Amino acid sequence: MSRFVYADHAATTALSDTALNAMLPYLKEEYGNPSSLYRFAGRAKAALEQARADVAACLNAKPEEIYFTSGGTESDNWALRGVAELRGKKGKHIITSAIEHHAVLHTAQYLEKQGFEVTYLPVDAQGRVSPADVEAALRPDTILVSIMAANNEIGTIQPIGEIGAIARRAGVLFHTDAVQAVGHIPVDVEAWNVDLLSLSGHKFHGPKGVGVLYMRKPLRLPPLIHGGGQEKGRRSGTENVAGAVGLAAALKEAAAGLETEAPRLCALRDRLIDGLLQIPKSRLTGPRDGRLPGSASFVFECIEGESILLRLDNAGICSSSGSACSSASLDPSHVLLAIGLPHEIAHGSVRLTLGRENTDADVDYLLETVPKVVAGLREMSPLWEG
Numbered sequence: 236m237s238r239f240v241y242a243d244h245a246a247t248t249a250l251s252d253t254a255l256n257a258m259l260p261y262l263k264e265e266y267g268n269p270s271s272l273y274r275f276a277g278r279a280k281a282a283l284e285q286a287r288a289d290v291a292a293c294l295n296a297k298p299e300e301i302y303f304t305s306g307g308t309e310s311d312n313w314a315l316r317g318v319a320e321l322r323g324k325k326g327k328h329i330i331t332s333a334i335e336h337h338a339v340l341h342t343a344q345y346l347e348k349q350g351f352e353v354t355y356l357p358v359d360a361q362g363r364v365s366p367a368d369v370e371a372a373l374r375p376d377t378i379l380v381s382i383m384a385a386n387n388e389i390g391t392i393q394p395i396g397e398i399g400a401i402a403r404r405a406g407v408l409f410h411t412d413a414v415q416a417v418g419h420i421p422v423d424v425e426a427w428n429v430d431l432l433s434l435s436g437h438k439f440h441g442p443k444g445v446g447v448l449y450m451r452k453p454l455r456l457p458p459l460i461h462g463g464g465q466e467k468g469r470r471s472g473t474e475n476v477a478g479a480v481g482l483a484a485a486l487k488e489a490a491a492g493l494e495t496e497a498p499r500l501c502a503l504r505d506r507l508i509d510g511l512l513q514i515p516k517s518r519l520t521g522p523r524d525g526r527l528p529g530s531a532s533f534v535f536e537c538i539e540g541e542s543i544l545l546r547l548d549n550a551g552i553c554s555s556s557g558s559a560c561s562s563a564s565l566d567p568s569h570v571l572l573a574i575g576l577p578h579e580i581a582h583g584s585v586r587l588t589l590g591r592e593n594t595d596a597d598v599d600y601l602l603e604t605v606p607k608v609v610a611g612l613r614e615m616s617p618l619w620e621g
């Protein structure tokens with residue numbers, strides 16, 4: 236079995252050649268510290284500022300609204316904890332959803348321990364947050380609404396523009412974790428009415444360990460990371476120049492290719508979904524339409540997602556089961572429970588996320604392999620009655 240199919244693009248993506256080549260000078264000869272005053276370091280500083288301008292242009296933001304961080308997790312932490320610190324005297328109520336990434340959920344739980352009150356909005360069977368629910372949950376003491384733009388497990392794209400408009404009208408700050416959206420669907424901070432937006436380089440073929448928090452002017456969150464005062468005093472630490480340059484190059488490349496790549500991936504994804512739904516007692520998780528271009532996610536009754544994953548790995552296929560992020564626990568994914576799946580069915584979840592290097596031949600191989608693996612495991616399952 237020599238075939239290798241990487242179908243876990245929601246977990247991470249390969250660094251693109253464009254991003255790597257843009258980074259190389261800043262990993263080698265252009266190693267100056269952007270804060271130093273000589274011209275040699277000025278070139279690193281200029282590259283960092285060009286990266287900031289390029290990221291801003293891709294989001295319809297201003298360069299001064301872009302802050303580089305260590306990734307999506309830090310950006311999410313900063314957004315929630317920053318607003319809590321900034322507005323905590325005005326109110327202690329935060330609205331988020333039940334299907335957020337743990338970077339948001341665990342930060343919200345941390346804030347609950349600090350005396351904040353958090354409403355976790357439910358979602359419908361497709362994983363959608365209703366804008367009317369957001370509106371109904373608003374209170375005079377609400378200081379923040381945080382709803383992810385697209386879900387990492389089931390691909391659901393949220394009505395972010397509508398939710399943002401509701402928050403804006405109520406004078407409440409709005410954050411979106413757009414880590415799965417940026418580089419994959421059009422993102423526009425104006426159209427979306429967002430005040431804060433998180434993104435991460437490695438989810439769109441940039442490097443790992445670098446992300447961005449977009450902060451709408453004149454909003455100025457207090458820093459999460461204290462120190463030498465980099466990023467206008469908001470995020471200290473010597474700048475990851477190569478990382479920022481690589482993130483910006485990858486984002487520009489993804490944005491430029493979006494118009495052709497998104498429909499190509501949608502076609503591959505739909506063929507994969509149609510094919511795998513032929514498997515008896517299988518269902519799609521998340522919506523049929525209104526999902527991320529490369530995202531296909533399923534539950535197969537009477538088997539464990541982890542055992543499918545291991546067999547697929549033996550066949551050269553990289554996949555994920557919904558519970559990958561909490562593999563230490565036996566609980567099924569909070570997302571699958573939130574869309575109303577019973578525990579025993581949620582255990583049989585498999586996520587296949589396609590991306591730039593996947594081809595029609597990869598989908599053929601998935602369509603040939605996954606049904607065999609599912610049938611093989613079911614034969615061994617005491618729960619399966621054919």
Ligand SMILES: *Cc1c(COP(=O)(O)O)cnc(C)c1O
Nearest residue numbers: 306307308336338387414415435
């Ligand atoms: C991957 C991911 C994150 C975390 O980003 P890192 O850069 O890996 O810290 C946050 N939110 C979502 C939705 C993600 O998919």
